Amino acid sequence: MASISAALLLVCYQISVSFCPILSASVVEDLNNLQPPLDFHSTVANNCLMNPSLRYCNYSSTDLPNIFKSTIVADHLCNESKNLNCDALFTKIDLRNRPKIAPLYLSFTFFWRYCPLTILSIDLSNNSITGAFPSEILYCSQIHSLDLSHNDLSGDVPTQSFSPLTNLTLLNLSYNHFSESKISDSPFFERFNSSSFVHSGLLPDHRKFKIKAVILLIGFPIFVVLMVGFLGWLCFRRQDILPSVLKHRHNFTPTMLNAATAGFSEKNLVGKSRGVEIYKGILKDRTEVRIEIYNEKIANQIRRKFVQECQILVQLSHKNLVRVLGWCDNRGLRAIVTEWTDGGNIESWLSGYPPWKHRLKVLTGLMEGMYYLQEQWPEVDYDLRASSVMLSHDREPLISRFKVGEQNSTSKKIYRLGILLMEMVANRRPQEDSEKSETGFIEWMRMNYPGNVENVIDGRVKKAGGGASEQAGQIIGIALTCTDLLTNRQPSLDQIFNTINRLYASSLAFESPNHKRSHKERGEWHKRVQSR
Incomplete structure (x- = not known):
């Protein structure tokens, strides 16, 4: 019965191989x-009594179907492998160059589990077999030769499973795609030379190793240098695209300033003088800024000094100082970036004839800024002129145009303050007097003080009433002592500040009953006085 079933299976199998490969599925179904x-x-x-070493001898009743199928497949495989006398001896499995049937026989796991003991050679080369290593073959532990070369096998080779193959003397796994494995560490594979593993993926490719070594030793340092250079370029040239944690907080790039001013457009140009252009800009975070660009070419040593000065100026922090946000010294562009002020400067503000009380309030704020610089940053100088002191939108004075390391003496600063006090009272600039000089302006004041002080006081102040004219006269007296550089009678900053604070307090007390007093303004003044 077994021989009849085998014959029928053989006919089905021959038909499937010869004419329609898809019928190979029917072979499995028949089995x-x-x-x-x-x-x-x-x-x-009976067979196990005669030869107890047969692999199926420790069988159970449930194993009989697979043992039976194994004998049928063995009969067919013996013939396919061209063994001379299959009934007597099945010595080899030779399915090389048989890609249509080799995968089918590999799928018969039950056959390999009960592999006949007579088989000594297995050759499945040149079959384009794909997938993992067919570990079932290793059930035939008695074999002397195994050839799986010229296939598309991949993954790991089960090196530990080779240990039972003590008779194996010929092994060929060449031309596959196995994962690299340290087979040299396994004593079993020491009996085979490298020809057994040519282009198998198992042995280290020394050529690839050399290429990797070259890339590592030469390419990696070059990559590091390029990356450092690229990051350096970003840090110094394109900080606008860097994450905030990597940005230099106060160092602006030409690209950032170009974007802030719409390409330095004419509509954003708000001022221009010899060697300086002033733009209004809007930063990426919507902050409005004033950008002073210096076109004069300077030596590298002066550039370094410029940056050092800017690094100090960005640290200044007071409500009566123009806030310096940063600088640019890159690609031939040198600039200082400060906050934008909407209130103009004191010079333009005085042309609107502001009330006397407002002038005193501006002077108190100005004095507070001077105090801060004197106590905290004595190395920082500033230009105390009506055209240089800016005003915020709520009329807070903002000292600007700072210098570092070239500060004037305290005497010189008091002198400049005296000139500014005279301008605040008279609402006139030194260049407007007949002699067109500060000396002439001072002499004009001195000639009219104290007897004819009304001649130099702004007419709007005289009309204000409430003691404004008397207070203006006192301011002129202080201003004249501030500008007296010969007799060493200049008052200290403390004396000037206390006097102006007292006058401001009086102006609030004498405020016209037709106007409602600002409690906020009074509270701010008391807070400033008490802090001194």
Whole structure:
């Protein structure tokens, strides 16, 4: 019965291979449907009595169907492998260059589990077999030769599973795609030379190793240098695209200033003088800024000094100082970036004839800024002129145009303050007097003080009433002592500040009853006085 079933299976198999490869599935189905004959159990038992080493001898009743199918597949495989006398001896499995049937036989796991002991050679080369290593073959532990070369096998080779193959003397795994493995560390594979593993992926590719070494030793340092250079370029040239944690907080790039001013457009140009252009700009965070660009070419040493000065100026922090946000010294562009002020300067503000009380308030704020610089940053000088002191939108004075390391003496600063006090009272600039000089302006004041002080006081102040004219006269007296550089009678900053604070307090007390007093303004003044 077994021989009849085998013959039928052989016919089906020959048809499937010769004409329609898809019928190979019917071969598997036929095998699954086969059942061993009734006397098969006794046949197996007799075989095991004669040769107990047979692989199926430790069988159970549930193993009989697979043992039966294994004998049928063995019969077919023996013929396919061109063994001379299959009935007597099945010595080799030779399916090289048989890509249509080799995968089918590999799929018969039950055959390899009960592999005949007579098989000594297995050759499945040149079959384009894909997937993982067919570990079932290693059930045939008695073999002397195994050739799986010229296939598309991949993944790991089960090196530990080779240990039972003690008789294996010829092994060929060449021309596959296995994962690199340290087979040299396994004593079993020491018996084979490198020709068994040519282009198998198992042995280290020394050529690839050399290429990797060259890339590592030469390419990696070059990569590091390029990356450092690229990051350096970003840090110094394109900080606008850097994350905030990597940006230099106060160092602006030409690209950032170009974007802030719409390409330095004419509509954003708000001022221009010899060597300086002033732009209004809007930063990426919507902050409005004033950008002073210096076109004069300077030496590198002066550039370094410029940056050092800017690094100090960005640290200044007071409500009566123009806030310096940063600088640019890159690609031939040198600039200082400060906050934008909407209130103009004191010079333009005085042309609107502001009330006397407002002038005193501006002077108190100005004095507070001077105090801060004197106590905290004595090395920082500033230009105390009506055209240089800016005003915020709420009329807070903002000292600007700072210098570092070239500060004037305290005496010179008091002198400049005296000139500014005279301008605040008279609402006139030194260049407007007949002699067109500060000396002439001072002499004009001195000639009219104290007897004819009304001649130099702004007419709007005289009309204000409430003691404004008397207070203006006191301011002129202070201003004249501030500008007296010969008699060493200049008052200190403390004396000037206390006097102006007292006058401001009086102006609030004498405020016209037709106007409602600002409690906020009074509270701010008391807070400033008490802090001194």
